Amino acid sequence: MARWLITFIALASLISWVVITLQNDQTIEDNETSKEVSSNITNNSENETNGDTGKDQEAGEENMRQGVYSTLNKAEGSEGLNEFVYTVHNNTDKDLILKFRTSQRYDYILKKNGKVVEQYSKDKAFMQVMSEQVVSPGETYSTDLSFPALTPGSYSLEVWLTTETKGDFVKTIDFEVDTDSLSF
Numbered sequence: 001m002a003r004w005l006i007t008f009i010a011l012a013s014l015i016s017w018v019v020i021t022l023q024n025d026q027t028i029e030d031n032e033t034s035k036e037v038s039s040n041i042t043n044n045s046e047n048e049t050n051g052d053t054g055k056d057q058e059a060g061e062e063n064m065r066q067g068v069y070s071t072l073n074k075a076e077g078s079e080g081l082n083e084f085v086y087t088v089h090n091n092t093d094k095d096l097i098l099k100f101r102t103s104q105r106y107d108y109i110l111k112k113n114g115k116v117v118e119q120y121s122k123d124k125a126f127m128q129v130m131s132e133q134v135v136s137p138g139e140t141y142s143t144d145l146s147f148p149a150l151t152p153g154s155y156s157l158e159v160w161l162t163t164e165t166k167g168d169f170v171k172t173i174d175f176e177v178d179t180d181s182l183s184f
Helices: 002-038 045-050 054-066
Strands: 068-074 083-090 096-100 106-112 115-119 131-135 140-146 153-161 171-177
Touching: 068 153, 068 171, 083 096, 083 153, 131 140
Parallel strands: none
Antiparallel strands: 068 083, 083 140, 096 131, 106 115, 106 153, 153 171
């Protein structure tokens, strides 16, 4: 019985080692294949927040249209409402593979007058499930965000994907809520 148990433990250890080795090899291959697409990732938040204008901004926008980038905009038809659309665009000729380690897909921080009012992930638990989201060439991956109960003031909303390489596609938008735009 003891021999059988020792053999079983040794075999289980060997199988675990093989599985881990194969997973590591696959991860290395995935990372090497995705380097080309990753090198095309453009984060345009600097152009938006620094107020670049003219030729530099046009060149930046043209580069964004040719690669992988994210946008954060007020939702169409949401005048008076605090609704936003966060989108990752894949304008390359290859699939963009977004790898997530949990069921969480995005996170955000909402600040009012520079102070954190809300963070999406705070006090939440997410399933520990690895998954992938494929964004095909010419396609987008979007999520809608809504903040209906904001009081008047100056706000900043920062949104990002919670992919394996944390901080991908960070976007920030500043907006004002005044008494005229309150919705109940």
